[in-house]
Structure formats: C-alpha cells, structure tokens
Amino acid sequence: MLLHEASPERIQKAVKAVGRIYDFYMIVEKGRPLSAEQMERMVLRFFEARQFGNSQLGWTAVSRNTAIDDYRYVMEFTDFAAGNFGHTPINPLELKLVSDLGIKEQQLLNSKMAIKKTWDKNYHLQPTTQEAQGIVATRKSKMPRKKNKKNRRPKHFPPDRVLDIIRATPSIRDKLYLLLLFFGGLRKSEPFHLFVTDIRIIDGSAVVRLADPEEGKYDWEEKFAGKQSGSRLQFLKQRYDLGPRSKLSVEHPLHAGWKGMVYENDRNEVTMQWLVPAIGEYFAHLHKEYMQQHRNHVKDDHPYYFINTRDDDSFGTPLKMSNMDKSFYRSAKRIGLRANQYGVNPHGARHFFGYFCATHLRLKIELTQVLMRHAYLSSTEVYYHLGIEVARRELEAGQKLLADSIPSFCQSMKKFANRG
Missing domain, CATH: 1.10.443 (hpI Integrase; Chain A)
Structure with missing residues (x-):
C-alpha cells in the first residue's frame, strides 16, 4: 500500500483489519493450526463476525460493505505475506484468460478499462500489460460482493x-x-x-x-x-x-x-x-x-x-x-x-x-440460519427479509409507547410541529 501511495485513511483501515483478524484467530479460533482450506473458512467466519457482530470480541454489527472491505484488506495482507515471507495465502490469486471469464466479469473488466483510460496518464503503456494480452489475476475462491445500492424487490413468492x-x-x-x-x-x-x-x-x-x-x-x-x-x-x-x-x-x-x-x-x-x-x-x-x-x-x-x-x-x-x-x-x-x-x-x-421466519415468526437470523441449514449467516441474509408492514407496526407500537410514557414530550412535539 505504501508503494502504491494508498491514502493514510486506507492504510489505517487495513492495519485495523489485520489486527481484527489476529484477534479473531487467537480468541475465537483459539490460535489452532489451520490448513489452507480451514484458513479460507476461518476468514469467512471472520467476515460474518464483522457483519453481524461477535459477543466474545465485543464487536457490534457493521454494514456488509464495511465487512467486505475488512475481508479484502486481509486478503491483500496475506498476498503480501505470501510474496515476501513464503506464507500460504488464504485466497490466492491465479492467472486466467479473459476469454475464460463469465460474461458479466468480462463486461466489468471492459468498463474498468474504459474508465481507467479517462484518468490514467500512463494508459498509453496499456498494450504491454497482461490485461491487454488477455490475462487477468483473479481470486481462486469467490469474494463476497458488495450490495447493489439500487432498491431491490424481494425475491419471495407472494x-x-x-x-x-x-x-x-x-x-x-x-x-x-x-x-x-x-x-x-x-x-x-x-x-x-x-x-x-x-x-x-x-x-x-x-x-x-x-x-x-x-x-x-x-x-x-x-x-x-x-x-x-x-x-x-x-x-x-x-x-x-x-x-x-x-x-x-x-x-x-x-x-x-x-x-x-x-x-x-x-x-x-x-x-x-x-x-x-x-x-x-x-x-x-x-x-x-x-x-x-x-x-x-x-x-x-x-x-x-x-x-x-x-x-x-x-x-x-x-x-x-x-x-x-x-x-x-x-x-x-x-x-x-x-x-x-x-x-x-x-x-x-x-x-x-x-421471509416468514423474519416477518411473521420474528426469529433471529441465527435461528433462521439453522432452520435453512446454511453453513454461513451471509447465505441466510439473502433470504431473511423483514416486511415493511412489520416495520410499520413496530413504529406505531413505539410511538404509542412513547405517547403513554412521556405525554408531555409528545404534546411539546405537536406544538412545535403546529408552530412550524
């Protein structure tokens, strides 16, 4: 990161991510020896602990995108350790032909190249790169993806x-x-x-x-x-x-x-x-x-x-x-x-x-994970959808509780709203 002139903020986040994976490994995983396959599964558990929180470490839940950033910082660190100290990378990079990639991956690569052309002063050297020769470096196992910020309709049957x-x-x-x-x-x-x-x-x-x-x-x-x-x-x-x-x-x-x-x-x-x-x-x-x-x-x-x-x-x-x-x-x-x-x-x-587990039974996502027989909470998250009608009922119940417990505050709010 230092060689590539990463921002101080990004370096600080990366250092914290490496510290967190160390804490997770020593406290939650008990510092036990792990094979390459076990290491990969351990980092996925680390990712879920960041996203959903962990009581052993006192971690509170963070957004999925923040958890993915930590996951990727850990990947970069293990790549560095592998290249400089001969350690085993958790999710190694491997070279692939662009033609072997899926259609979506090829489209994403092309769009990145088009954007890079607009800002990279050294883009004229692009023909000499591996990408120009149809070779790209990809992770051996799939990386968690950040959520699309666009609104998505639920996938469940009506x-x-x-x-x-x-x-x-x-x-x-x-x-x-x-x-x-x-x-x-x-x-x-x-x-x-x-x-x-x-x-x-x-x-x-x-x-x-x-x-x-x-x-x-x-x-x-x-x-x-x-x-x-x-x-x-x-x-x-x-x-x-x-x-x-x-x-x-x-x-x-x-x-x-x-x-x-x-x-x-x-x-x-x-x-x-x-x-x-x-x-x-x-x-x-x-x-x-x-x-x-x-x-x-x-x-x-x-x-x-x-x-x-x-x-x-x-x-x-x-x-x-x-x-x-x-x-x-x-x-x-x-x-x-x-x-x-x-x-x-x-x-x-x-x-x-x-959807039924979340909206009607109001089960915690961890219990829903067991019922759906998932190995990882991140898999359950795709299905765990709380209906807007439940959120509305909870809001109304909260408002009623507020009105019953501190009516003077509610009256003050009404006067303030009327005055506005």
Missing part, C-alpha cells in the same frame, strides 16, 4: 398467494412437494433425493429426514445377507445398481443437484423443521393418501419417494424435476400468477420461508 397455489394444485403428490418447499424451506432439487423411508409419521405429524445423497449413512436389510450399514451411495449400488441422482450428468433427465447443508450428526443428515406445526399434520394426512393410492403400488426398483403417477408405462419411475417445474407454473397460472412475476418460481418458495 405471501398472500401461498395457500392459494397449494389449493389450486390438484395432485396430492404435487401438494406434498409444495409443502416441503414453502413450509420446510427445501431447495427445489432436494425432495427428489428423499427415500420413502425418510418420511415418518410420529404423533400425527410428518417427520422428514434430509441426508446427503452420497455420503449420508443408511441402514437396510438384505434378504439373505441380513442387516447392512453403509452410505446411501453404497445402498443404491448394492440394492438397485443405481447411482445417486446428484452424480448423474446435468443433461440426464433424472439429474437432481445437491448443494449441501449443515448436518446435525455424523450420519450426514438433518431433520427438517416445519414453519407451522399444522402443516406437518396436513402433510401426514396427504402422505397416507399418496402412499395408499400410488407409492405402495410400485415394485421395488428404486427407493425414491416422488414418482410418476400417470397410468401408463412411466408409472412408478422416479419423478423428473422438469415435471414438477411444469406443475408449479400450471398451478401458478390457475391463480392468476405469471412465471415472469417476481418470486413466482420454485425457488421463490424458499425465499418465502426466510
């Missing part, structure tokens, strides 16, 4: 139409799918990995188990070999000679992605929590009908819960994601919603889950 779209869905199977998305917070691909045995009815409510489709532990029984225990990948191979749907190519019609989640035990699984207990009971009721009418009549060719229910040769085969996408948009159309409307898509249901 809250007042959630029950409408479920009612408008004629298929019991498709209703079950929607309940998992809207009130269980599942990503749209996750239900396609559920086995029949992952759904249990306990005390009249459905208990849904989510497990890693490859590494999740599974116990089963073979006719002659008896009780077996292993991973889901091993179970699928041994029993059905199948592979997990996450391992299929993206072009395969039965492919279903798996983004990963925070598991609650060493079996790499977690129990889904219902937003509203009554929905768990409703799901249990529909589940019994679905099993009796459809799933119980399927021969043992695969373990998947969601199947084709059409009365033809496809009956009983694992359901494709494209089928459920079509069903979703057909139901949306029935209640007067269009696919190009904001939030009207299957992933808008997961955004509704986060």
Whole structure:
C-alpha cells in the first residue's frame, strides 16, 4: 500500500483489519493450526463476525460493505505475506484468460478499462500489460460482493398467494412437494433425493429426514445377507445398481443437484423443521393418501419417494424435476400468477420461508440460519427479509409507547410541529 501511495485513511483501515483478524484467530479460533482450506473458512467466519457482530470480541454489527472491505484488506495482507515471507495465502490469486471469464466479469473488466483510460496518464503503456494480452489475476475462491445500492424487490413468492397455489394444485403428490418447499424451506432439487423411508409419521405429524445423497449413512436389510450399514451411495449400488441422482450428468433427465447443508450428526443428515406445526399434520394426512393410492403400488426398483403417477408405462419411475417445474407454473397460472412475476418460481418458495421466519415468526437470523441449514449467516441474509408492514407496526407500537410514557414530550412535539 505504501508503494502504491494508498491514502493514510486506507492504510489505517487495513492495519485495523489485520489486527481484527489476529484477534479473531487467537480468541475465537483459539490460535489452532489451520490448513489452507480451514484458513479460507476461518476468514469467512471472520467476515460474518464483522457483519453481524461477535459477543466474545465485543464487536457490534457493521454494514456488509464495511465487512467486505475488512475481508479484502486481509486478503491483500496475506498476498503480501505470501510474496515476501513464503506464507500460504488464504485466497490466492491465479492467472486466467479473459476469454475464460463469465460474461458479466468480462463486461466489468471492459468498463474498468474504459474508465481507467479517462484518468490514467500512463494508459498509453496499456498494450504491454497482461490485461491487454488477455490475462487477468483473479481470486481462486469467490469474494463476497458488495450490495447493489439500487432498491431491490424481494425475491419471495407472494405471501398472500401461498395457500392459494397449494389449493389450486390438484395432485396430492404435487401438494406434498409444495409443502416441503414453502413450509420446510427445501431447495427445489432436494425432495427428489428423499427415500420413502425418510418420511415418518410420529404423533400425527410428518417427520422428514434430509441426508446427503452420497455420503449420508443408511441402514437396510438384505434378504439373505441380513442387516447392512453403509452410505446411501453404497445402498443404491448394492440394492438397485443405481447411482445417486446428484452424480448423474446435468443433461440426464433424472439429474437432481445437491448443494449441501449443515448436518446435525455424523450420519450426514438433518431433520427438517416445519414453519407451522399444522402443516406437518396436513402433510401426514396427504402422505397416507399418496402412499395408499400410488407409492405402495410400485415394485421395488428404486427407493425414491416422488414418482410418476400417470397410468401408463412411466408409472412408478422416479419423478423428473422438469415435471414438477411444469406443475408449479400450471398451478401458478390457475391463480392468476405469471412465471415472469417476481418470486413466482420454485425457488421463490424458499425465499418465502426466510421471509416468514423474519416477518411473521420474528426469529433471529441465527435461528433462521439453522432452520435453512446454511453453513454461513451471509447465505441466510439473502433470504431473511423483514416486511415493511412489520416495520410499520413496530413504529406505531413505539410511538404509542412513547405517547403513554412521556405525554408531555409528545404534546411539546405537536406544538412545535403546529408552530412550524
């Protein structure tokens, strides 16, 4: 920074950021030895501690942009330490061809070059640089991005139409799918990995188990070999000679992605929590009908819960994601919603889950993080949206409390306003 004539203010901020990461490492992380991968995750936790605060260090929450500035100062410091002292950089720079960048990244680079041309007196030397030769230095892992200051509309499905779209869905199977998305917070691909045995009815409510489709532990029984225990990948191979749907190519019609989640035990699984207990009971009721009418009549060719229910040769085969996408948009159309409307898509249901946690249940973002099975608070922040109507009610309640507790102050304010 000194060599590049950084401003004193920027140098001061960078020094403070390095001091903070040291405090975080020594106090929160206990100064334990870390691998390069663990270091990268530690710095992401540092970023979240800056953004949301940390009681151990007495840090209060700061804006996301301030937290990102600290994160980047730490990156620059580790680059310096790596170049001068042989240390391992946390998020190393690597050279890439401009042609290998995404369209947005290329557009951003071009706009930067256009702006640089207007102020850089040495721009005539640009042809000799790596950038001019089509080579740029980028971080190995994605950097957190600053928020766009433009107003953004919420991404969640319209809250007042959630029950409408479920009612408008004629298929019991498709209703079950929607309940998992809207009130269980599942990503749209996750239900396609559920086995029949992952759904249990306990005390009249459905208990849904989510497990890693490859590494999740599974116990089963073979006719002659008896009780077996292993991973889901091993179970699928041994029993059905199948592979997990996450391992299929993206072009395969039965492919279903798996983004990963925070598991609650060493079996790499977690129990889904219902937003509203009554929905768990409703799901249990529909589940019994679905099993009796459809799933119980399927021969043992695969373990998947969601199947084709059409009365033809496809009956009983694992359901494709494209089928459920079509069903979703057909139901949306029935209640007067269009696919190009904001939030009207299957992933808008997961955004509704986060919105409901913040606006209606008034849960803290840390608890919402657990319910949405996120590893990082910054991931939950994308979904955690407080409705303006709640802010308005809180303001009105605060104003009433103020009027009740110090009426003389309110009267003075009224007189001041009238005089103005």
